[in-house]
Amino acid sequence: MIQHIAEQFPTVFAALNVGFLQTVKLFVVTLLGAIPFGLLISFGSMSKIKAISATVKTVVWIVRGSPLMIQLLIIYYFPGLVLHTPIWGSGEQGRFIAAAIAFIINYACYFSEIYRSGIQGVPIGQTEAGKVLGLSKSQIFFKVTLLQMIKRIMPPMANEIITLVKDTSLARIIALQEVIWAGQAFLKGSQGISGEIWPLFFTAVYYLAFSGLLTLLFGYIEKKLSYFR
Amino acid sequence: MAFFEVNNLIKSFGKTKVLKGVSFSLEKGEVLAIIGSSGGGKTTLLRCINFLELADSGTISVGGKVLYDGTVDKKMSDTKMREMRLHFGLVFQNFNLFPQYTALKNVMLAPLLLKIDREENIASTARELIDRVGLSDKADFYPCQLSGGQQQRVAIARALALKPDILCFDEPTSALDPELTGEVLRVIKGLKSSDSTMVVVTHEMEFARNVADKIIFMADGVIEEMGTPEQLFEHPQSEKTKAFLSRSLER
Numbered sequence: 323m324i325q326h327i328a329e330q331f332p333t334v335f336a337a338l339n340v341g342f343l344q345t346v347k348l349f350v351v352t353l354l355g356a357i358p359f360g361l362l363i364s365f366g367s368m369s370k371i372k373a374i375s376a377t378v379k380t381v382v383w384i385v386r387g388s389p390l391m392i393q394l395l396i397i398y399y400f401p402g403l404v405l406h407t408p409i410w411g412s413g414e415q416g417r418f419i420a421a422a423i424a425f426i427i428n429y430a431c432y433f434s435e436i437y438r439s440g441i442q443g444v445p446i447g448q449t450e451a452g453k454v455l456g457l458s459k460s461q462i463f464f465k466v467t468l469l470q471m472i473k474r475i476m477p478p479m480a481n482e483i484i485t486l487v488k489d490t491s492l493a494r495i496i497a498l499q500e501v502i503w504a505g506q507a508f509l510k511g512s513q514g515i516s517g518e519i520w521p522l523f524f525t526a527v528y529y530l531a532f533s534g535l536l537t538l539l540f541g542y543i544e545k546k547l548s549y550f551r
Numbered sequence: 552m553a554f555f556e557v558n559n560l561i562k563s564f565g566k567t568k569v570l571k572g573v574s575f576s577l578e579k580g581e582v583l584a585i586i587g588s589s590g591g592g593k594t595t596l597l598r599c600i601n602f603l604e605l606a607d608s609g610t611i612s613v614g615g616k617v618l619y620d621g622t623v624d625k626k627m628s629d630t631k632m633r634e635m636r637l638h639f640g641l642v643f644q645n646f647n648l649f650p651q652y653t654a655l656k657n658v659m660l661a662p663l664l665l666k667i668d669r670e671e672n673i674a675s676t677a678r679e680l681i682d683r684v685g686l687s688d689k690a691d692f693y694p695c696q697l698s699g700g701q702q703q704r705v706a707i708a709r710a711l712a713l714k715p716d717i718l719c720f721d722e723p724t725s726a727l728d729p730e731l732t733g734e735v736l737r738v739i740k741g742l743k744s745s746d747s748t749m750v751v752v753t754h755e756m757e758f759a760r761n762v763a764d765k766i767i768f769m770a771d772g773v774i775e776e777m778g779t780p781e782q783l784f785e786h787p788q789s790e791k792t793k794a795f796l797s798r799s800l801e802r
């Protein structure tokens with residue numbers, strides 16, 4: 323058994339690495355999009371204009387209340403199968419764009435709620451102390467409240483981001499060639515290996531290593547910010 | 552005209568009228584203590600003076616110049632508001648120090664951002680102020696490393712750094728343990744010797760009596776009675792004042 327795996331390992335390892343690269347790419351692109359987009363959504367949900375805040379809150383509720391897997395399926399298949407305008411094309415690149423859009427929307431909605439509680443969690447007295455000292459609105463934001471917000475949102479953001487690592491595997495449902503897909507290929511048969519389940523199990527190691535690394539990183543950042551309360 | 556004049560301030564929140572025409576004046580270097588029961592509008596008055604709330608009508612003047620006129624100044628530019636605020640300082644009940652900065656940096660932050668002087672001068676002034684509130688050895692401590700009394704003293708130094716014409720205190724000791732109120736009241740008393748004009752909302756009757764030049768008793772949004780400590784504490788005229796004083800003496 324062991325020897326058998328050892329023989330297959332180089333081939334499997336190379337294929338899983340390629341798949342994992344796609345996983346990491348989806349992870350990075352999702353963060354790059356969802357971090358700023360989430361801020362926009364949080365401003366929308368805190369808007370003084372009722373029509374805006376109500377609309378944004380409803381959308382956030384729908385996105386957070388339904389499974390990401392269904393959102394992926396809708397975004398990927400709806401244009402082609404229902405509207406008969408397959409905007410994504412059929413290749414890997416099209417699948418990636420569709421997946422990235424679904425992930426960015428979904429995660430931006432989660433992030434927006436975290437930002438909102440972070441922004442509202444900084445006591446109003448901080449802003450008032452800044453005002454009384456004659457500071458401008460932007461000075462108050464950048465020099466007084468921003469770091470306090472970042473400190474507040476760090477633990478829930480770390481949780482979400484580590485969940486994202488594992489959630490990227492959902493893109494398997496639209497056949498994005500990420501690491502799970504790469505592992506599964508050896509079950510069906512690929513590069514002369516077929517009927518093997520161990521490569522699929524082995525993909526867990528990639529997720530563990532990646533989330534372990536992120537846990538260390540966030541632990542470091544939180545420690546850096548622990549000098550104040 | 553007196554150095555600081557507040558004339559007929561009126562302020563409502565929705566349907567509740569909180570200030571119903573408040574007027575008083577203060578000479579330079581004088582200390583005014585405002586006493587009164589809860590909900591009387593003392594905090595609202597200080598917030599209007601510091602433009603955290605805008606009074607619906609009435610005027611606020613400093614040094615003979617009308618800074619704010621409630622009937623015309625409602626939509627003010629941010630810049631004008633900031634200039635007006637610089638005439639006043641406010642020390643909050645719960646300190647509101649910036650937690651991510653040391654005591655010294657809390658004092659320096661606004662002067663640095665407003666570029667009122669060269670950086671080294673700002674730093675040395677800030678150190679002097681920290682000395683003055685008795686915290687020279689705590690200058691590099693973060694607020695979470697300081698006691699409530701020490702935090703409030705830093706907050707006082709921070710407010711002094713911009714040299715406001717009038718420094719306001721909103722119950723500066725009521726968030727503190729009883730054994731820490733003394734150190735803060737001593738610092739405030741110590742400021743009196745200089746030419747700083749102060750308005751202190753307080754429940755500390757002994758302090759009001761010993762330090763203030765003038766006392767206002769506020770109830771239900773109006774000045775019920777105003778006078779020297781002697782007049783107010785020894786010979787109160789209004790029934791409400793008498794009732795309030797006897798209640799606070801019992802405590």
Ligand SMILES: Nc1ncnc2c1ncn2[C@@H]1O[C@H](COP(=O)(O)OP(=O)(O)OP(=O)(O)O)[C@@H](O)[C@H]1O
Nearest residue numbers: 564565567569587588589590591592593594595596
């Ligand atoms: N932002 C606000 N919106 C609505 N009502 C307010 C607001 N701020 C104050 N009030 C009301 O105005 C009244 C006066 O409040 P204020 O805080 O000025 O009283 P105070 O004299 O400082 O009382 P205390 O001694 O308890 O601090 C209260 O009835 C309060 O409920």
Ligand SMILES: [Mg+2]
Nearest residue numbers: 593594595721
């Ligand atoms: Mg009050």
